[in-house]
Amino acid sequence: MAKQVFKKPEALKDNIYHYCPGCGHSIIHRLVAEVLGELGIREKTVGVPPAGCAVLAYNYLDVDMGEAPHGRAIAVATGIKRARPDLVVFTYQGDGDIAAIGTAETIHAANRGERLTSIFVNNGVYGMTGGQMAPTTLIGQTTTTTPFGRAPLRDGYPLDLSQMLAVARGSVYIERTAVTSPKNVIKTKKAIKKAFQVQMDNLGFALVEILSQCPTNWKVSPVESCRHVEEEVVKSYPLGVIKDTTPKNK
Amino acid sequence: MTKQLMRGSHVIGEAATRAGCRFYAGYPITPQNELPEYMSRRFGKLDDAIFIQAESEIAAMNMVMGASMTGIRAMTSSSSPGISLKQEAISYMAGMELPAVVVNVMRGGPGLGNIAPSQQDYFQATRGGGHGGYRTIVLAPYSGQELVSLTIKAFDLADAYLSPVVLLGDGLMGQMMEPVVFPEPIDPSKLPKREWILDGAKGRDTRLIASLHLDPIEMEQFNWKLARKYGAICEREPQHESYHLDDAVLGVVAFGTAARIALGAVNRAREAGFKVGLFRPITLWPFPEKELRDLTRTVKHLLVFEMNSGQMVEDVKISVGEQATVDFHGRPGGVISTPHEIANVMTKLIYRYELDSE
Numbered sequence: 001m002a003k004q005v006f007k008k009p010e011a012l013k014d015n016i017y018h019y020c021p022g023c024g025h026s027i028i029h030r031l032v033a034e035v036l037g038e039l040g041i042r043e044k045t046v047g048v049p050p051a052g053c054a055v056l057a058y059n060y061l062d063v064d065m066g067e068a069p070h071g072r073a074i075a076v077a078t079g080i081k082r083a084r085p086d087l088v089v090f091t092y093q094g095d096g097d098i099a100a101i102g103t104a105e106t107i108h109a110a111n112r113g114e115r116l117t118s119i120f121v122n123n124g125v126y127g128m129t130g131g132q133m134a135p136t137t138l139i140g141q142t143t144t145t146t147p148f149g150r151a152p153l154r155d156g157y158p159l160d161l162s163q164m165l166a167v168a169r170g171s172v173y174i175e176r177t178a179v180t181s182p183k184n185v186i187k188t189k190k191a192i193k194k195a196f197q198v199q200m201d202n203l204g205f206a207l208v209e210i211l212s213q214c215p216t217n218w219k220v221s222p223v224e225s226c227r228h229v230e231e232e233v234v235k236s237y238p239l240g241v242i243k244d245t246t247p248k249n250k
Numbered sequence: 251m252t253k254q255l256m257r258g259s260h261v262i263g264e265a266a267t268r269a270g271c272r273f274y275a276g277y278p279i280t281p282q283n284e285l286p287e288y289m290s291r292r293f294g295k296l297d298d299a300i301f302i303q304a305e306s307e308i309a310a311m312n313m314v315m316g317a318s319m320t321g322i323r324a325m326t327s328s329s330s331p332g333i334s335l336k337q338e339a340i341s342y343m344a345g346m347e348l349p350a351v352v353v354n355v356m357r358g359g360p361g362l363g364n365i366a367p368s369q370q371d372y373f374q375a376t377r378g379g380g381h382g383g384y385r386t387i388v389l390a391p392y393s394g395q396e397l398v399s400l401t402i403k404a405f406d407l408a409d410a411y412l413s414p415v416v417l418l419g420d421g422l423m424g425q426m427m428e429p430v431v432f433p434e435p436i437d438p439s440k441l442p443k444r445e446w447i448l449d450g451a452k453g454r455d456t457r458l459i460a461s462l463h464l465d466p467i468e469m470e471q472f473n474w475k476l477a478r479k480y481g482a483i484c485e486r487e488p489q490h491e492s493y494h495l496d497d498a499v500l501g502v503v504a505f506g507t508a509a510r511i512a513l514g515a516v517n518r519a520r521e522a523g524f525k526v527g528l529f530r531p532i533t534l535w536p537f538p539e540k541e542l543r544d545l546t547r548t549v550k551h552l553l554v555f556e557m558n559s560g561q562m563v564e565d566v567k568i569s570v571g572e573q574a575t576v577d578f579h580g581r582p583g584g585v586i587s588t589p590h591e592i593a594n595v596m597t598k599l600i601y602r603y604e605l606d607s608e
Contacts, residue, residue, distance in 0.1 A: 042451070043450050043451055043452040043453070044450035044452065045450055046319075046448045046449075046450060048316075055462060056462075058458045058460065062451075062456050063450075063451060063456055064448040064449070064450055064451050064456050064457050064458075065448070065456070065457075065458050065459070065460075066315075066316065066319040066346075066448050066458075066459040066460070067342070067346065067458075067459060067460035067461060067462060068312065068315070068316075068342075069312065069338050069339060069342050072308065072309070072312040072315075072339065075304070075308070075309040075310075075312035075313050075315075075316065076312045076313070076315050076316035076319075077316060078302070078309075078313050078316060079273070079275070079312065079313035079314060079315060079316020079317035079318070079319070079320075079324070080316040080317065080319055080320055080448065081316075082273070082300045082302065082313070082317065083272075083273055083300060083316070083317040083320040083322045083324075084320045084449060087320075087448075087449065087450050088450075104305055104306055104308075104309070105305070105306075105308075105309050105312070107305075108304075108305035108309065
């Protein structure tokens, strides 16, 4: 009998993803599931999915999950975590969810140092609703609501939420990664693991911003979408650790 | 049981604590600030209680939602514009079938309104308030002691029906000091365990609390389920109190602070020899329709008095149909009527309908 070298993480359900080909969500779901398994916390974790493409995250992640209104995931997660500090609570949010309609909730949760882990998937558009401009959309980028390209004087500038959150004194660990290559995927997993570890160590607010690709709404091929992240998106959203005030040797 | 003199908003806080509430999130807004202030002090001394001053009304209600998912008894409070902001989350909680208690200390009009005692939010409270056709049970206390009993009842109803419950008061209820007696506190750890809470799927299948039903058939079934629940609430939970109605020729219908004033007016009119009484809905939703209709077997003339420009009067008309005349007297804007004013209105109606000869 052949030796099994690769298997589905326990925290992943046996469902077929509804995500578009080339979408980053499928990879990120899997990474979250792998981390929950490796940290041995699947049975004490509660997740809060967003409104948006990942609204059905509970069809894939096999953990207790509670829905939140659009943008309110971190407030809902705050209620869960404060009521049950023994649980590990995470939110999974897109850029429209966390950086537009949910900006206030997010900044204040970070400022209070809520013991939460936030997975922030930034693909620069509102994917679920059909590709409208997001706060994170690049200057000049064409979307269904910026048909002539995002013009800062009319549409504002790309918002770097992670930098804003880094200013908040209650945030402990913030890193920006991508899922465009095996190397980036491995880095992303490491960051997700650390963001959960920060919560388990009761240190404060942790967030991983993951630059994701949306070939469907960008109207490019999956391969081209990864190239776009690596060559264009990172100019506005550079990869790397944005804040890390965890004690050394962690 | 010792009597203590206490401000209404503090009474709500103490009653909630004794009802086993251990989670409160809120945001400052007048005229209800004394309640979150009380909660911060009271919960600050308890090991198992959480107080959060949220960054917004919206966040406060969503924190309550999250807390409720873990099965803890949770409450928020606010005042009219703040309640509007909370409606999104209240709608979600109705859709997720999550319990919570929401206290609305009503303000005096649309927009910012004012902070004077008013009943401007009857429509909002009794019709659900937000999107999606849900309902919330609405309780309308009219005295300090009833703030105790109805606050506790609000938590019990929220748990029984897995639904947000609104405690609807006004600045007068919140500020007025009255002697009250509290029951012994409930130990929250003794409350029945829930089978639906999110607490990490240890040795069991994972759970989901959500209001999304993409499949129309599934959505339809869920909406019918809610409708059946609301039907059961209308069947079992209407509550009202009657005063001097046995031989009355004219009945005043009023709730909350307005009922308190109306009761004074009824007593005054009785002293003057007029046969008048008071019907006081305690649950505004479910409205005590049947009980009011039954009253019209003997009382053929009703006067609805509200501290708004006429909201509950619609429910009164629906309830009694053609069985009684329905007149309305309102003070919409925070003006507090005197019993004398209401007694005058009653007297006029008695002469208009020629009831003094009966």
